[in-house]
Amino acid sequence: MDCVKLVFFMLYTFLCQLAFSSSPPHLCPKDQALALLQFKNMFTINPDASYYCDSSHPRTLFWNNSTDCCSWDGVHCDKMTGQVIELDLHCSQLQGKFHSNSSLFQLSNLKRLDLSFNDFTESLISPKFGESSSLTHLDLFDSGFAGIIPSEISHLSKLHVLRIGGQYKLSLGPHNFELLLKNLTQLRDLNLWDVNLSSTIPSNFSSHLAILTLYNTGLRGLLPERFFHLTDLESLDLSFNPQLTVRFPTTKWNSSASLMYLNLYNVNFTGRIPESFSHLTAVQELDMSHSNLLGPILWNLTSIEILYLNNNHLEGPISHFSRFKKLKTLSLGNNNFDGRLEFLSFNRSWMQLEILDFSSNSLTGPIPSNVSGLQNLRQLILSSSHLNGTIPSWIFDLPSLRLLDLSNNTFSGKIQEFKSKTLAGVYLYQNQLEGPLPNSLLNQPILMFLLLSHNSISGQIASTICNLTMLTVLNLRSNNLEGTIPQCLGEMNENLWSLDLSNNSLSGTIDTTFSIRNSFRVISLHGNKLTGKVPPSLIICTYLTLLDLGNNQLNDTFPNWLGDLPYLKILSLRSNKFHGPVKSSRNTNLFPQLQIMDLSSNGFSGNLPISLFGNLQAMKKIDVNTRTPQYVSDQFAGYYDYLTTITTKGQDFESVQIFATNIIIDLSRNRFEGHIPSIIGDLVGLRTLNLSHNVLEGHIPASLQNLSVLESLDLSSNKLDGEIPQQLVSLTSLEVLNLSHNHLVGCIPKGKQFDTFENNSYLRNDGLRGLPPSRDCGRYDRVPQSTIPLELDQEEEEEEDSPMISWQAVLMGYGCGLVIGLSVIYIMWSTQYPAWFSRMDVKLEHIITTRMKKHKKRY
Ligand SMILES: *[C@@H]1O[C@H](CO)[C@@H](O)[C@H](O)[C@H]1NC(C)=O
Ligand SMILES: *[C@@H]1O[C@H](CO)[C@@H](O)[C@H](O)[C@H]1NC(C)=O
Ligand SMILES: *[C@@H]1O[C@H](CO)[C@@H](O)[C@H](O)[C@H]1NC(C)=O
Numbered sequence: 097m098d099c100v101k102l103v104f105f106m107l108y109t110f111l112c113q114l115a116f117s118s119s120p121p122h123l124c125p126k127d128q129a130l131a132l133l134q135f136k137n138m139f140t141i142n143p144d145a146s147y148y149c150d151s152s153h154p155r156t157l158f159w160n161n162s163t164d165c166c167s168w169d170g171v172h173c174d175k176m177t178g179q180v181i182e183l184d185l186h187c188s189q190l191q192g193k194f195h196s197n198s199s200l201f202q203l204s205n206l207k208r209l210d211l212s213f214n215d216f217t218e219s220l221i222s223p224k225f226g227e228s229s230s231l232t233h234l235d236l237f238d239s240g241f242a243g244i245i246p247s248e249i250s251h252l253s254k255l256h257v258l259r260i261g262g263q264y265k266l267s268l269g270p271h272n273f274e275l276l277l278k279n280l281t282q283l284r285d286l287n288l289w290d291v292n293l294s295s296t297i298p299s300n301f302s303s304h305l306a307i308l309t310l311y312n313t314g315l316r317g318l319l320p321e322r323f324f325h326l327t328d329l330e331s332l333d334l335s336f337n338p339q340l341t342v343r344f345p346t347t348k349w350n351s352s353a354s355l356m357y358l359n360l361y362n363v364n365f366t367g368r369i370p371e372s373f374s375h376l377t378a379v380q381e382l383d384m385s386h387s388n389l390l391g392p393i394l395w396n397l398t399s400i401e402i403l404y405l406n407n408n409h410l411e412g413p414i415s416h417f418s419r420f421k422k423l424k425t426l427s428l429g430n431n432n433f434d435g436r437l438e439f440l441s442f443n444r445s446w447m448q449l450e451i452l453d454f455s456s457n458s459l460t461g462p463i464p465s466n467v468s469g470l471q472n473l474r475q476l477i478l479s480s481s482h483l484n485g486t487i488p489s490w491i492f493d494l495p496s497l498r499l500l501d502l503s504n505n506t507f508s509g510k511i512q513e514f515k516s517k518t519l520a521g522v523y524l525y526q527n528q529l530e531g532p533l534p535n536s537l538l539n540q541p542i543l544m545f546l547l548l549s550h551n552s553i554s555g556q557i558a559s560t561i562c563n564l565t566m567l568t569v570l571n572l573r574s575n576n577l578e579g580t581i582p583q584c585l586g587e588m589n590e591n592l593w594s595l596d597l598s599n600n601s602l603s604g605t606i607d608t609t610f611s612i613r614n615s616f617r618v619i620s621l622h623g624n625k626l627t628g629k630v631p632p633s634l635i636i637c638t639y640l641t642l643l644d645l646g647n648n649q650l651n652d653t654f655p656n657w658l659g660d661l662p663y664l665k666i667l668s669l670r671s672n673k674f675h676g677p678v679k680s681s682r683n684t685n686l687f688p689q690l691q692i693m694d695l696s697s698n699g700f701s702g703n704l705p706i707s708l709f710g711n712l713q714a715m716k717k718i719d720v721n722t723r724t725p726q727y728v729s730d731q732f733a734g735y736y737d738y739l740t741t742i743t744t745k746g747q748d749f750e751s752v753q754i755f756a757t758n759i760i761i762d763l764s765r766n767r768f769e770g771h772i773p774s775i776i777g778d779l780v781g782l783r784t785l786n787l788s789h790n791v792l793e794g795h796i797p798a799s800l801q802n803l804s805v806l807e808s809l810d811l812s813s814n815k816l817d818g819e820i821p822q823q824l825v826s827l828t829s830l831e832v833l834n835l836s837h838n839h840l841v842g843c844i845p846k847g848k849q850f851d852t853f854e855n856n857s858y859l860r861n862d863g864l865r866g867l868p869p870s871r872d873c874g875r876y877d878r879v880p881q882s883t884i885p886l887e888l889d890q891e892e893e894e895e896e897d898s899p900m901i902s903w904q905a906v907l908m909g910y911g912c913g914l915v916i917g918l919s920v921i922y923i924m925w926s927t928q929y930p931a932w933f934s935r936m937d938v939k940l941e942h943i944i945t946t947r948m949k950k951h952k953k954r955y
């Protein structure tokens with residue numbers, strides 16, 4: 097009997113459906129169709145409005161009078177009443193203002209409204225949303241709303257799903273957040289991603305919560321323990337709330353059987369993860385990176401596939417993780433894990449592992465050679481540990497490897513041929529690798545980063561390297577490469593930003609011609625045996641920021657045409673065979689950004705370049721940030737360097753990064769003659785001025801007193817005469833002064849910094865009085881105690897031929913009174929990096945997956 101009823105019922109439903117589909121009645125009420133059309137007409141269609149959608153589609157395009165609105169794309173009507181109850185316009189390319197008078201609010205029966213991934217150009221969210229009291233689903237995710245979310249939203253007490261996040265300019269006062277949680281008692285899915293809540297989390301909220309996304313919402317205080325007892329909780333994302341304190345219950349929690357996704361990246365979690373974690377039997381993805389976690393890991397996560405624990409203080413043997421059998425991503429970088437990697441060889445259950453990051457731990461020993469279970473590995477990151485031995489061949493054989501980072505270990509032996517054709521990043525720098533560059537590395541269609549510096553790689557750079565059409569950073573610094581620079585390098589592709597071949601044994605001329613559409617920022621050929629001239633086509637490198645041709649054998653006149661490069665900040669031609677005068681045209685904007693000009697140790701002659709000094713706009717400003725030096729703060733520190741060699745304060749600094757404030761002119765060791773032009777005093781940003789070892793004559797210009805941030809002044813070994821201008825006492829930043837070996841006379845100025853300089857600053861002058869400087873000079877000192885030349889003791893005489901050593905001795909003489917805070921010097925770069933320029937590593941992957949989640953949350 098029951099059975100008959102059932103069949104009858106099914107037949108009935110079938111017939112009903114048949115009836116509806118065969119002859120669709122005109123269901124849609126006219127006023128609702130009109131409202132929808134009016135709504136449609138408020139917006140333009142622009143694919144950019146749905147930028148983050150995998151595929152977007154202009155649903156409203158074919159809405160028109162001639163068809164029933166219930167059949168329009170994205171519109172759903174109640175089958176019985178014909179009322180519009182559902183409007184799904186996600187990823188519909190809508191762009192324009194969403195006004196309070198929008199006709200959409202006339203659709204009073206709406207249950208589901210999805211406007212996510214459109215662009216309502218910073219419209220306010222109208223309080224009228226609060227009148228759509230039938231709504232169970234409201235999705236405004238990433239739709240370009242801005243301003244304060246009206247409290248009326250909490251009138252929508254039937255809501256199951258509320259997604260307002262994903263827009264950067266929304267906020268919700270603390271009071272409204274509490275109201276919202278309290279009144280929306282049916283909520284299952286709440287997404288306030290990036291909404292400024294600046295609030296604590298109240299503990300009075302819907303017990304149905306399954307998905308809660310509060311990424312970067314300015315949460316404070318303690319996470320209510322109630323969360324851990326929500327029996328339906330599946331996904332909890334509280335990441336990027338550094339002031340939110342999280343403490344896990346130490347006993348089994350009720351959520352633990354349902355929770356699949358837990359993201360606590362960068363929250364305030366201090367201490368250990370309790371063993372109660374072992375009850376998280378469903379969790380597939382866990383991110384607790386950057387969370388100050390301590391201690392060894394004593395818990396098991398049997399279902400875990402994606403695990404981020406990087407940047408904590410975790411410790412214990414790395415082999416612990418071999419018990420997690422389902423891992424796809426394991427990111428443990430920047431912790432204190434130790435031990436060896438042997439477990440990799442018997443872990444055949446890791447077939448699905450794609451990303452493995454053990455970087456910056458204290459791992460030791462070799463990578464085992466008999467590993468067969470990691471065939472799906474895409475990223476292998478083992479940098480900055482104490483690993484050694486040869487790189488085993490299974491790594492070179494991995495079929496889908498994209499990123500290999502073994503940098504900063506002590507791996508030795510050769511780099512073998514790679515099987516994979518999918519490499520995007522190869523970081524092997526700072527090891528002891530030897531042998532030639534493998535051919536397979538030069539034949540990679542998507543290789544962007546090739547960083548092999550500081551090894552012993554030998555042989556030539558084959559011109560097939562120019563087949564790397566995606567190459568962005570090529571760093572082969574400090575190896576044993578020889579032969580010539582491939583001519584094609586300058587025109588190989590438009591992506592190459594950084595070319596660093598410094599400190600090798602490359603020879604020949606620089607015959608490269610650069611192509612019009614290059615994007616070079618850094619070209620460093622320092623420390624090779626290059627001959628010939630500066631290639632004229634460098635002028636095409638519009639974005640060039642650093643050009644270091646120092647320590648070669650280039651024989652050319654001053655390439656003043658480089659002054660037209662608008663972004664050039666660092667120019668080093670030191671230690672070559674440049675000759676002739678340094679001339680410049682009358683152009684008033686030469687070298688507009690230049691902050692380091694190093695022409696030292698060449699054969700330049702003639703007068704100092706007055707008209708050039710008249711340009712150099714960047715040196716005519718004092719950086720206001722001098723007290724808090726800025727460092728390279730971006731993600732490519734270490735991968736993408738602006739390194740050069742400078743001399744300052746009497747010391748050489750090889751391959752250092754530069755402070756943004758470091759402004760240097762070094763013209764030492766040339767044959768410059770004539771006077772020091774007083775226009776140098778206009779270059780008020782100078783920190784180091786070195787004109788030593790030339791044949792300059794005349795007086796020291798008093799205008800040098802304007803160089804108020806000057807730290808190092810070296811005018812030694814010239815033919816300067818006259819007195820030391822008394823005004824120089826005002827140079828209160830001056831740490832190192834060298835005026836020795838000139839013809840200066842008169843009293844040494846007194847006071848301030850001048851009281852700290854010792855005899856060595858003044859050695860070998862004609863008639864300087866007041867030495868040692870502590871001794872009085874002038875009207876109180878009738879008998880000049882000592883005049884220059886000083887009687888040098890034997891030791892100093894011997895050092896005559898090696899001024900560098902004596903200079904260091906000078907520095908040592910200062911003891912603790914002088915801090916040489918120059919260990920590492922950085923430049924903060926203000927230039928625009930293309931968005932694609934990001935390190936191809938876990939971080940990027942993380943960002944991408946986070947972005948993806950943004951989508952995932954929607955669907
Ligand atoms: C009206 O919509 C239908 C399909 O929905 C489409 O085929 C037709 O071209 C549209 N007419 C106009 C005038 O846009
Ligand atoms: C749709 O039809 C209504 C009348 O039924 C008319 O007033 C309106 O102008 C039409 N709209 C369009 C876009 O054709
Ligand atoms: C809605 O309001 C905006 C500005 O507040 C106005 O420009 C627009 O014409 C109004 N639209 C309707 C249909 O009243």
Ligand SMILES: *[C@@H]1O[C@H](CO)[C@@H](O)[C@H](O)[C@H]1NC(C)=O
Nearest residue numbers: 247248250251252253275279
């Ligand atoms: C809570 O929801 C009820 C029912 O819709 C509503 O009447 C009330 O105004 C809401 N309270 C607040 C504070 O929004």
Ligand SMILES: *[C@@H]1O[C@H](CO)[C@@H](O)[C@H](O)[C@H]1NC(C)=O
Nearest residue numbers: 267268269270292293294314
């Ligand atoms: C968030 O809102 C609070 C006030 O509610 C404000 O003080 C704070 O500056 C805002 N934060 C951001 C990042 O806009």
Ligand SMILES: *[C@@H]1O[C@H](CO)[C@@H](O)[C@H](O)[C@H]1NC(C)=O
Nearest residue numbers: 317338339340341364365366
């Ligand atoms: C982090 O939590 C600790 C207690 O576990 C607390 O003392 C500290 O103030 C919190 N830090 C922040 C930034 O909230």
Ligand SMILES: *[C@@H]1O[C@H](CO)[C@@H](O)[C@H](O)[C@H]1NC(C)=O
Nearest residue numbers: 371372374394395396397419
């Ligand atoms: C974790 O699993 C290992 C072996 O799979 C077992 O020896 C250990 O007792 C488990 N630890 C906990 C806390 O469950």
Ligand SMILES: *[C@@H]1O[C@H](CO)[C@@H](O)[C@H](O)[C@H]1NC(C)=O
Nearest residue numbers: 479480481482504505526734
């Ligand atoms: C190299 O690794 C050591 C630790 O092994 C670390 O201290 C150092 O900062 C790393 N250097 C670079 C350039 O990453």
Ligand SMILES: *[C@@H]1O[C@H](CO)[C@@H](O)[C@H](O)[C@H]1NC(C)=O
Nearest residue numbers: 460461462482483484485486
């Ligand atoms: C690797 O380092 C260990 C010490 O951690 C040392 O005992 C071993 O000899 C090294 N092996 C090689 C090949 O350098």
Ligand SMILES: *[C@@H]1O[C@H](CO)[C@@H](O)[C@H](O)[C@H]1NC(C)=O
Nearest residue numbers: 535538539540560561562563
């Ligand atoms: C490099 O590209 C050229 C032409 O594009 C091709 O003939 C040559 O075989 C390539 N070299 C390698 C090593 O793939």
Ligand SMILES: *[C@@H]1O[C@H](CO)[C@@H](O)[C@H](O)[C@H]1NC(C)=O
Nearest residue numbers: 650651652672673674675699
């Ligand atoms: C530079 O080249 C010229 C010829 O072009 C040559 O006469 C001169 O000797 C060279 N200078 C040095 C220092 O080698």
